[in-house]
Amino acid sequence: MTMVELPAVFEGKELPDLGEILENVRVVSLPMRVKFRGVTFRETALIQGPAGWGEFAPFLEYGPAEASAWLAGALEAAWLGYPEPLRDSIALNATVPAVAPEQVEQVLSNYRGEIREVKIKVAEAGQTLEDDVARVAAVAAAAPDARLKIDANQGWNHEQALEALTRLEEFDLLYAEQPVASVEGLARLREALRQRGISTPIAADESVRKAEDPLRVAELGAADVLIVKAAPLGGVRRALAIVEKSGLPAVVSSALESSVGIRTGAALAASLPELPFGCGLGTVSLMKADTVQDSLVAENGYLPLRDVTPDSVLLENLAVSAERLHWWRERIKKAYEQLK
Ligand SMILES: O=C(O)CCC(=O)c1ccccc1C(=O)O
């Protein structure tokens, strides 16, 4: 299998100067309302450039190679801006983390107005299929008109995924996101489901954003839908190119950024020719604090496309310690080295 070449965001253009980047970095720690990915505080860096603000938020455990894609995305937002949008509002899904069924109503109450679509996390370590079924049933009861989908974050093996998706068939899921690990795993599961007469579509997330070749999923017919995140794919333009080459329908999702990174995701969603599902860009509602005053959150299931500006008082109040700031600056230097 040959690696598909995709344009690097700054190819043929001068990368911004490292010194200038480091002069314009702010790092904050945002408290979460609900634990997400095992995290109760989300640390993230904002970078200001001539075109506006970008967000650099690779998860803390990511190394320089993976983080460099996120840096390219942040620099694109801050130095190059976004391509022309095709729409001015984006249909969203609400996101329900792997909470107990009793907490579902509380989580959904953080979303303003009508909820049209809900993505429910399943297959969390330490939990059982019964926990997942109970959570999905609680969402179906709390939001009877919403369309549902699940995200297993590769938490099942082949047999577990077959059993789970058989059990969950009654909920008529829009799709199951990354039920198992690896492109081959997805392809094999998709085939086995079809043989059982289960038509739940399969969406690939980690197999796109963490893959060396994000297009292998499409080439192997491993999924029906691509989940795309602007930052881990190296920015809006690169993510657009991946979707275009894949020929698959795409859903834009967040990486749990503040409203600045959500603005970047919204730019990607707004430039995609087709958007058949709600996007996972409503995650600021899962946070207790944000970097801007007028947060980018869903209103009746839609996110307005608009610019946001970080608030200096908020940045001050949410700022990390000098030690953490140093860690983030070193991290940016190492990620930058990978882009040169
Ligand atoms: O897609 C959504 O609804 C919310 C975003 C989300 O689930 C997510 C956020 C951070 C890191 C990984 C993921 C994921 O889709 O797996």
Ligand SMILES: [Mg+2]
């Ligand atoms: Mg996912």
